[in-house]
Amino acid sequence: MREVMPQLSRWLVEGTPFALATVVGVRGSAPREPGAVMAVGATGEAVGSVSGGCVEGAVYEAATAVLETVLPQLETYGISDEEAFSAGLTCGGTIEVLIQRFDPASLIGQVFASLEREEPVAVATVIGGRAPLGAQCYVWEDRVRGSLGDGGLDAAVTADARGLLAQGMTGTAERYGPHGQRRMDDVEVFVQSFAPPPRMLVFGAIDFASAVAGIGTFLGYRVTVCDARPVFATAKRFPKAHEVVCAWPHEYLAGTEVDERTVICVLTHDPKFDVPLLVAALRTPAAYIGVMGSRRTHDDRVAQLREEGVTDGELARLAAPIGLDLGARTPEETAVSIAAEIIQRRWAGTGLPLGRLTGDIHRHTVTPPRQHARR
Incomplete structure (x- = not known):
């Protein structure tokens, strides 16, 4: 919804009705999650996607019909031998789509x-x-x-x-x-x-942090970059971050909101910043705590954390060295590696090449669509 909201808001302001198609059920290897939307305005313009292109034409036709009749429709799109030449998902999955008309007064x-x-x-x-x-x-x-x-x-x-x-x-x-x-x-x-949006807290105003902030914003996080050094912690150096804070990292973390969706990336690899920051971070419910540094650096860091009373169970939460093994070298490649690990942990992926795996590519945990003929 968020990606098409600007256009939908304009239609409402202009007094233009629109039909909104929303994925409400998924089974198998469908390309979009429940909640994905496509909208068709009364002018014929379309925005968004419910299938990545497989059935958009059929959904467009159904949406134009809903605009005329005002009656909502529930459509199911899939593919089978009997439907080989009809609109369906080439990936073999099934999606259930609800199409509704919305008027300016809605x-x-x-x-x-x-x-x-x-x-x-x-x-x-x-x-x-x-x-x-x-x-x-x-x-x-x-x-x-x-x-x-x-x-x-x-x-x-x-x-x-x-x-x-x-x-x-x-x-x-x-x-x-x-x-x-x-x-x-x-x-x-x-x-x-x-x-x-969930939060991404990036500590350490270095070149790697700029790349991580950029990819964090791209993934939909609200990104904060924090560093105690005023010469480095400037908005100009991090144009893609939502905010840049100049403060001691552990003090900032102690005073900011952290929930189960928050991800924390510690890129300072300096003990005077890292140790007190990680002690504070491990007391939060953050979904991910990644730490940059060599294995030797991390071993020294772990020893200092133990001296601060951090337990083995708490240390097990750390992703260190940060990121997946992609062979990354540049800050941008490293940011991709870090983002890949965050995604992998969020969805419990294997981190293996898809070509080496079997089964559904897209795994879903929501209620599958009911079985009924597509109207």
């Missing part, structure tokens, strides 16, 4: 406004069962707008949506029975949550 404008302010918000949409297809409610931490048609269902979905926002998760389908009770039938709801 509440979705409030969602866009929240995204611009980085205010957490979730959108819950009925995608199956007895409730009206496409019925929506919008959930913030302090308010709810819209309804799925039942007070008990609204309450249950609101609680679940706020739980997803707290975890920074999105793209999940849940089934609810009468009055919001959990069941395997009745109403199926897709909840898409939009939490603020």
